[in-house]
Amino acid sequence: MDKEQIYDEEIRPLMNEIIAIAQEHKIDFVASFAIPTEADPTLNCTTGIVAPEGRAELRFALRVLVDGLPAISGFAITTRREQ
Structure with missing residues (x-):
């Protein structure tokens, strides 16, 4: 039995x-399973x-997860000192 079959038989009913x-x-969630064959x-399988x-x-x-967008975020922190 491969991972896809396990997902189909055991995890999908729970999902x-x-x-x-x-x-x-109205509970938001994200679940993703790697089930290579x-x-x-x-x-x-992502829901x-x-x-x-x-x-x-x-x-x-x-x-x-769905679109494969890069997961890189950029930001800058600026500090100021009182003089």
């Missing part, structure tokens, strides 16, 4: 329950529910 509960209670060594007003980091994580 269906999680999705239903999250939708009912010989035919597709990069196979993943997410993130409301437009939901947490930015969850929206970003979902976009990175």
Whole structure:
């Protein structure tokens, strides 16, 4: 039994329950499973529910996982001293 079959038989039914509960209670989430097979060594299964007003980091994580966007963020810190 490969990882995709394990996902299909054991994890997917649980994910269906999680999705239903999250939708009912408006709970945002992101879940991603790496389930490579010989035919597709990069196979993943990603599920997410993130409301437009939901947490930015969850929206970003979902976009990175689904769209493959680079996960690099840049920022600058400026300090000022009183003279």
